[in-house]
Amino acid sequence: MKRWTPGGALKKSSGRAANQLLADLSHSDYRRVSPHLQSITLAFAAVLTERNALVGHVYFPTSGLIALHTATIGRPSLAMVGSEGMVGSSVAAGVAKSEALVVVQGEGAAMRLHARRFRLLVERSPTLQRQIHRHTVDLLRRASQTAVCNDVHRTEARLARCLLETSDRAGTRYLRVTQEQLAHLIGARRSSVSIVATSMRHRRLISYARGHLRITDRKGLRRLACACYRAEWLSRR
């Protein structure tokens, strides 16, 4: 079973074990689901689902990173999903349209499942139901923790946390991400992100040029990250 750990996701694996949600299904449920899974390549910047469009497929990333662009009270926000989770779980609750624009942020691979088939399978597969519930609870917990984090922790500590978590999810220290996207991820102004990122670059914690970011000193970044990063890590052990 593959578990999310800081840096642990850097290990590559394939098939069922590469997506945590699929890996945690019972054998009988996985046998029910697997004939309907289609392996696809995630190409950078590919749009998987348009905002307000009918959800055609749900996605279980096995590597790479999928970005969900939403707007909350008129403010753009951004969330990332990697091999720890899935995209489109609200289909299980009968929500047919996507509230988010779903775009590939980090190239890799995923298993996809037709949305209608997914809904039928959730009804018949107890461990898939349980995984969807866990996933939903996890999303709510992360959202509330991020809200508190954005309120009380410094921009630098939040950015360090965000970079580490995004790297863990993507399974790579190399991220294609703009400063505007980072600002949306941590609920900060782009100008603040620019100042902090420049400071991190001068301290050789990251290298960054035109949307290409590499974590060069992971330990240093962990020392800088707020306590939320460790809390997230402990919650997944």
Ligand SMILES: [Zn+2]
């Ligand atoms: Zn925090």
